[in-house]
Amino acid sequence: MSAASDSAEIAPDRLTYARDELLESGSYAAPLIAGGVRCHGGFDESGAYRSPRTIHRMPAVRAWQARLARDGHALLEIPRAAMPPQYPNVEQAALLLENGVRDPIVRTLTVISIVEGFGAIIRDVRVPDLASLVVEPIEGTALAHLGGGLFEAHARDESGWKDEGGHKQMWEAARDLALEKPKIPGDVLLRMMGRQAARRRPERPFPQLDETLERMLAIMAQVLVVEIFAEGTFDWGYRLLSNPKVSAAPEAAGAMVAHIRADESPHVEYLRTALSEVRARTLRTVDGKTLSGRSVVDGLVHRILRDVTRTRPQEQRDDLRDSLAEAVKVAPNPQRLLDELGALDTEWTPPAHTGFEPAAG
Amino acid sequence: MRVASLAAYLYAIYKLPALARRLLGRAKATDRELAPTHRRAAAAILATALAMRGVMIKACQAIATRADVFPPEMVETLKQCHDAVPAKPFAEVRAAVERELGKPLGAVFARFEEAPIAAASLAQVHGATLADGAEVAVKVQYPDIEEIVRTDLRNLERLCRFYEWFDPQPLELLPLLQELTRHLGYELDFRREAASADRVRAIFADDARVVVPRIHPEHSTGRVLVMERVSGIKITEKAALEAAGLDPAEVVQELMGAYVRMILAAGFFQADPHPGNLMVTPDRKLILLDFGLAKELPEGYGLGLFELMFSMMTLNESAMIRAFQELGFETKTGNTDTFLLITRRMLARSESGSFEGEFTEEMTDELFEAIRQDPVVKVPSDFVLVGRVFSFLSGIAHTLGHRANVLAAMGAGPPG
Ligand SMILES: Nc1ncnc2c1ncn2[C@@H]1O[C@H](COP(=O)(O)OP(=O)(O)OP(=O)(O)O)[C@@H](O)[C@H]1O
Ligand SMILES: [Fe+2]
Ligand SMILES: [Fe+2]
Numbered sequence: 034m035s036a037a038s039d040s041a042e043i044a045p046d047r048l049t050y051a052r053d054e055l056l057e058s059g060s061y062a063a064p065l066i067a068g069g070v071r072c073h074g075g076f077d078e079s080g081a082y083r084s085p086r087t088i089h090r091m092p093a094v095r096a097w098q099a100r101l102a103r104d105g106h107a108l109l110e111i112p113r114a115a116m117p118p119q120y121p122n123v124e125q126a127a128l129l130l131e132n133g134v135r136d137p138i139v140r141t142l143t144v145i146s147i148v149e150g151f152g153a154i155i156r157d158v159r160v161p162d163l164a165s166l167v168v169e170p171i172e173g174t175a176l177a178h179l180g181g182g183l184f185e186a187h188a189r190d191e192s193g194w195k196d197e198g199g200h201k202q203m204w205e206a207a208r209d210l211a212l213e214k215p216k217i218p219g220d221v222l223l224r225m226m227g228r229q230a231a232r233r234r235p236e237r238p239f240p241q242l243d244e245t246l247e248r249m250l251a252i253m254a255q256v257l258v259v260e261i262f263a264e265g266t267f268d269w270g271y272r273l274l275s276n277p278k279v280s281a282a283p284e285a286a287g288a289m290v291a292h293i294r295a296d297e298s299p300h301v302e303y304l305r306t307a308l309s310e311v312r313a314r315t316l317r318t319v320d321g322k323t324l325s326g327r328s329v330v331d332g333l334v335h336r337i338l339r340d341v342t343r344t345r346p347q348e349q350r351d352d353l354r355d356s357l358a359e360a361v362k363v364a365p366n367p368q369r370l371l372d373e374l375g376a377l378d379t380e381w382t383p384p385a386h387t388g389f390e391p392a393a394g
Numbered sequence: 395m396r397v398a399s400l401a402a403y404l405y406a407i408y409k410l411p412a413l414a415r416r417l418l419g420r421a422k423a424t425d426r427e428l429a430p431t432h433r434r435a436a437a438a439i440l441a442t443a444l445a446m447r448g449v450m451i452k453a454c455q456a457i458a459t460r461a462d463v464f465p466p467e468m469v470e471t472l473k474q475c476h477d478a479v480p481a482k483p484f485a486e487v488r489a490a491v492e493r494e495l496g497k498p499l500g501a502v503f504a505r506f507e508e509a510p511i512a513a514a515s516l517a518q519v520h521g522a523t524l525a526d527g528a529e530v531a532v533k534v535q536y537p538d539i540e541e542i543v544r545t546d547l548r549n550l551e552r553l554c555r556f557y558e559w560f561d562p563q564p565l566e567l568l569p570l571l572q573e574l575t576r577h578l579g580y581e582l583d584f585r586r587e588a589a590s591a592d593r594v595r596a597i598f599a600d601d602a603r604v605v606v607p608r609i610h611p612e613h614s615t616g617r618v619l620v621m622e623r624v625s626g627i628k629i630t631e632k633a634a635l636e637a638a639g640l641d642p643a644e645v646v647q648e649l650m651g652a653y654v655r656m657i658l659a660a661g662f663f664q665a666d667p668h669p670g671n672l673m674v675t676p677d678r679k680l681i682l683l684d685f686g687l688a689k690e691l692p693e694g695y696g697l698g699l700f701e702l703m704f705s706m707m708t709l710n711e712s713a714m715i716r717a718f719q720e721l722g723f724e725t726k727t728g729n730t731d732t733f734l735l736i737t738r739r740m741l742a743r744s745e746s747g748s749f750e751g752e753f754t755e756e757m758t759d760e761l762f763e764a765i766r767q768d769p770v771v772k773v774p775s776d777f778v779l780v781g782r783v784f785s786f787l788s789g790i791a792h793t794l795g796h797r798a799n800v801l802a803a804m805g806a807g808p809p810g
Binding site: 070071150151153154157188192193194195196197198199201202217219221222223225226252255 | 597654655658659660661693694696697700704705707708709710711712713716799801802804805806807
């Protein structure tokens, strides 16, 4: 974790932070400029990249995690085995690019940048009065800092803020560096929004909970899963864009993805910490009873993992399938290319269990 | 010219008393004191509009959609321009339809209602039944409307030149006007309208929550449009929506979602979302009507608009400046500091430093106000109808008392 060296002198056991502290980046020896755009984060004297807004945020998250451990509670782990593979995989993507088929890859990279930017919606999540909805005290936890800087820092990291770009702009830069400012296919947004339109409003799995609390927890669990699975996407992006056979700027584009990946770690950590804190507590229901936080968090995570493993691989394929036959026409031998792509397919079956199944009975 | 005498009348009832007050050293009149004046003004405007139809009705529809800007007396009086303009006598309608279809009414329709369902700026709409039993709505263009619109547009152009002459920092109105004029001209061609309806319906082919009435092309001409008859609650009738068990907040969100999809994603949109053209069914479907005013954006423009709105929603100044430039906004000096000023001004509106993802009426207004005050001279013509749409949507949201979360409408998933 890149923030470690900077935070050594800050008291490691501090549990309460002001909003401004959690949003503080400190100063950098050199800024990060991506594709001519000033972005967040920057470099220290030694040239190492340091993520934005981590001066206090990283030590804070570590202190909250240490406290959980002291109190004998485990940190929530999302099983990586539930992570569907990226489609097209790195080899398939490289093959397409080598054959001059760029649109599908440009589209995928653009969708990644937009989805990253959409992460900003986390700042619109309403935080209920947790002190009254959680039985046990919440002082000195990540949970108590969600509305006090953690969500806001996350939002700024993803979509950029004020005069700095964020992950959205960094992915755009990586794409434009590697593929030399490609033309963006006109249907990118239509495909994304079409998928959204098809989705139904989710029913409430825990109607006995305060609705704002339930929504907040559901969104946090959703974002946590997305962030963890994004590791696969980052890995894909890194390997593809730093491959000199297909990338015009293997070093710079690869480095950009590496910086984004470094920035994501605080997101995963604060979300799993706060959800673990809920798991270790008891929630009040609207009808005056209580519910174990563990049953709620695990129930939410279970549903999300089940849905994601079922829908995501299909969505990625659907995104591409219609356009692939059209897109490969620019290749010297379209049919052979399609056959070769098929041969490179990654076999994957979703795990039979999410590991978060509700206990029987 | 009627418009000129209307202008003189409005001047007399608003400006002269204000002048007198100033001379007498009295405070500015409050809105409440002005209410009778607003009522008289609205009545005068309405009378002129009803007599003239066409562009004047369009202007009144815009006023009546912006309850957040105009006084309530004005909005209340003018809202009948959305769909309840007094109709032309049936004999005229019958003659027009028979002339257009080249056969007697009875040859096409098993039944034709003499009283119209509604009437607005360019046409009135009658319920009817086709020979095969299909229930249809027949949109019949007012017979003399072409001439009226032509005159209106000439007058408008003069008015704009007049205005530019006096305004110390004029917006370049003429290009904007040209864009509007071009589209008004198109609006009189119902074949084009039919094609636009088909295109928008295709955009929502996978989304059953948005309805565009089907067209019967075999019975339609350039001046008569026969389409599937639909029914629903006018989108601004908040009490009726609630009585039907609909949540106005959701209605606002779905409306924004539909427009975001048309404008940003598809690059083709129904550009006239005044409340007369929008209905909601009790089973939560949004009906889009009236594709007379529809706009196709150049390729890539939707993505540019997406970037602009996205950067506004996420308070990203530098991205906003790039988006302005990409969309073809130009400053007089070529200096981008102007864009920075505009963005800062807009973002300063948000006290918390966040818009909470909402595209508010303040933002739309602030954008236009900022553009006016700073020396941005060129608003790209492709932006004109987009801006108009968002202005209407803001007005409707205000009337319903809820704001849309734009990030969610763009597909960012549900906010809390
Ligand atoms: N298919 C339909 N089914 C039922 N009612 C309809 C239908 N189409 C239109 N209407 C009603 O007729 C009114 C006028 O139709 P429309 O808006 O198409 O006419 P217009 O003259 O183009 O209006 P505008 O002034 O909005 O441009 C609508 O506001 C609506 O109330
Ligand atoms: Fe993230
Ligand atoms: Fe209309």
